[in-house]
Amino acid sequence: MEDKSIQFHRYLPSISNDFLEKIENQNNTSKKQDISFQKILKGLIDEVNQLQKDADESIQKLVTGQIDSVHQVMMAVEEANIAFQLMMEIRNKLIDTYQQIMRMQI
Amino acid sequence: MGWLNNDVTYLLLKKMLDVCTLRHRIIANNIANVDTPGYKRTTVIFEEKLRSLLKRGLNAEKIREIQPQIYIDETSTWREDFNNVDIEKEMVRLSTNTLRYSIYAQLIEKKLQTIKQAIKGK
Amino acid sequence: MSSWSLFSAMQVSASGMSAERIRMNIIASNIANARVTRTPAGGPYRRKQVVFATVLKNQQEREMSLNGVEVVGIFPDPSPFKMIYNPSHPDANPQGFVAMPNVDIAVEMIDMISSTRSYEANVTAFKSAENMIRKALEIGRR
Numbered sequence: 229m230e231d232k233s234i235q236f237h238r239y240l241p242s243i244s245n246d247f248l249e250k251i252e253n254q255n256n257t258s259k260k261q262d263i264s265f266q267k268i269l270k271g272l273i274d275e276v277n278q279l280q281k282d283a284d285e286s287i288q289k290l291v292t293g294q295i296d297s298v299h300q301v302m303m304a305v306e307e308a309n310i311a312f313q314l315m316m317e318i319r320n321k322l323i324d325t326y327q328q329i330m331r332m333q334i
Numbered sequence: 335m336g337w338l339n340n341d342v343t344y345l346l347l348k349k350m351l352d353v354c355t356l357r358h359r360i361i362a363n364n365i366a367n368v369d370t371p372g373y374k375r376t377t378v379i380f381e382e383k384l385r386s387l388l389k390r391g392l393n394a395e396k397i398r399e400i401q402p403q404i405y406i407d408e409t410s411t412w413r414e415d416f417n418n419v420d421i422e423k424e425m426v427r428l429s430t431n432t433l434r435y436s437i438y439a440q441l442i443e444k445k446l447q448t449i450k451q452a453i454k455g456k
Numbered sequence: 457m458s459s460w461s462l463f464s465a466m467q468v469s470a471s472g473m474s475a476e477r478i479r480m481n482i483i484a485s486n487i488a489n490a491r492v493t494r495t496p497a498g499g500p501y502r503r504k505q506v507v508f509a510t511v512l513k514n515q516q517e518r519e520m521s522l523n524g525v526e527v528v529g530i531f532p533d534p535s536p537f538k539m540i541y542n543p544s545h546p547d548a549n550p551q552g553f554v555a556m557p558n559v560d561i562a563v564e565m566i567d568m569i570s571s572t573r574s575y576e577a578n579v580t581a582f583k584s585a586e587n588m589i590r591k592a593l594e595i596g597r598r
Contacts (some may be wrong), residue, residue: 296461299351299439299592306446306596307338314453351592352460358588359465359522362581366472366524368574369479370508376522421577432584439591446596 283308471524472578503533
């Protein structure tokens with residue numbers, strides 16, 4: 229589990245700090261894990277949802293002519309995609325971690 | 335994602351795409367008006383502002399703030415119709431600007447690819 | 457039309473193409489009628505010229521805008537007809553001079569070349585905008 233956190237540090241150095249802190253805290257306190265994992269996932273999902281909404285909005289604006297900038301829309305869509313991908317990877321790793329820990333406790 | 339939209343390079347590249355778009359509009363307008371009597375060409379100032387900003391230190395906030403400016407070029411001309419558009423120069427600017435746009439778009443694409451790779455891990 | 461839009465820039469280029477095309481038509485008409493001594497209105501053909509103007513934001517303000525160019529009028533050239541000595545011509549006056557159109561073919565040819573070049577420059581600008589939009593589509597393609 230330690231390794232996976234370090235991997236995030238190395239490849240995504242500018243990942244938001246409070247999110248990192250949450251992961252660090254999970255390493256330390258094993259009791260509150262159920263709730264905290266949920267919280268992290270919820271936070272991620274909310275962020276991803278917002279970005280997807282933003283991307284959809286900019287697509288709508290492109291269609292109706294409010295925004296005319298193709299690169300703006302492409303980037304909004306791409307940012308939403310990346311956020312989604314990141315969320316999926318983190319979700320997978322968190323679930324793996326969670327399962328490992330559950331196995332340990334038993 | 336807070337982290338991507340606070341990255342100085344990413345924001346800079348995003349802004350440069352906007353600047354190139356504005357610049358193209360202006361060059362296109364200059365070209366369309368090459369035969370209009372009395373027309374004075376316009377130009378976009380941005381890179382100089384960026385340079386002076388670089389000396390004082392670049393951060394996300396400053397990049398968000400800095401805006402390109404449109405200037406009317408009042409230099410005189412030999413033309414009888416007082417139009418100061420030099421079509422050759424405009425064509426050069428057109429090419430340069432188009433290439434720049436491609437470069438910035440390419441760089442953004444590479445950056446996004448790197449991030450996607452990083453997410454996939456190992 | 458947003459300044460941040462390449463689509464608007466394409467419209468600007470299109471306005472340039474339209475204007476130059478009108479100009480080319482007028483030049484062609486001048487050339488075709490360069491030796492016409494009898495027009496429906498009577499008298500020789502009078503040279504026409506096009507007047508271009510920048511498209512303004514609105515008429516009152518006369519504000520600088522980036523909306524391209526338009527033809528605001530096609531006016532007759534007031535310069536005098538050329539009096540050519542040709543007593544055998546059916547339209548010769550009692551002194552033997554014919555009033556010929558005030559069209560100078562050399563001038564028209566130069567104008568035509570200039571107009572063609574301007575037209576092509578607008579086409580290039582138009583295509584450049586197209587290229588940039590296509591390039592933007594490649595963001596996040598893979």
